[in-house]
Amino acid sequence: MWGEHRYRVQAEWTGNRGTGTSGYRDYDRDVTMTVDGKPALLASADRSFHGDRSRWNPEDMLVAALSECHLLSYLHACVQAGVVVVAYRDEATGLMLLDGKGGGSFAEVELRPTVTVADASMVDAARTAHDTAHEWCFIAASVNFPVHHDATIEVAV
Numbered sequence: 001m002w003g004e005h006r007y008r009v010q011a012e013w014t015g016n017r018g019t020g021t022s023g024y025r026d027y028d029r030d031v032t033m034t035v036d037g038k039p040a041l042l043a044s045a046d047r048s049f050h051g052d053r054s055r056w057n058p059e060d061m062l063v064a065a066l067s068e069c070h071l072l073s074y075l076h077a078c079v080q081a082g083v084v085v086v087a088y089r090d091e092a093t094g095l096m097l098l099d100g101k102g103g104g105s106f107a108e109v110e111l112r113p114t115v116t117v118a119d120a121s122m123v124d125a126a127r128t129a130h131d132t133a134h135e136w137c138f139i140a141a142s143v144n145f146p147v148h149h150d151a152t153i154e155v156a157v
Helices: 058-081 120-136
Strands: 010-013 031-034 041-043 085-090 093-098 104-111 113-117 147-149 152-155
Touching: 058 085, 058 093, 058 104, 058 113, 058 120, 058 147, 113 120, 120 147, 120 152
Parallel strands: 104 147, 113 152
Antiparallel strands: 010 031, 031 041, 085 113, 093 104
16 A cells, blocks of 8 residues: 555536626635545535535535544554444534634644444553554644544443
8 A cells, every 4th residue: 555645626616606706795605526436525615704504615524534534544443453343423623713814724623533342341442543543544644733532432232
């Protein structure tokens, strides 16, 4: 698995109401994101920035990417550690701070996974696997803000 991996995404703005960007409130922030062979993702700006709240926004997608990357890295770490995961859910949140000049940046993302393991003997290794997953997560390694995880480990009944 050494080497380069490239990813291609197409973004098409679909928010032209007929006058293009003639004014700040004269267009929709609607975008259709596509990857060949995959369903289209309907996107927009956050509602705070005049977007459509029923669509994904870039901030949602960043937090989702971090959550999913950690989840997938975690499952692999658990396999390596002999931990049998039977359920995993995450309540991830991101904090973005505006700079007052039209920009801003994320200050942090917190992942709050609840993991269910097959046996009580696996709890300690399941907890440690989160650290390994964090080290392995390509997305977390690519951002310039902290990504925390506060995991709850449960045992299947």
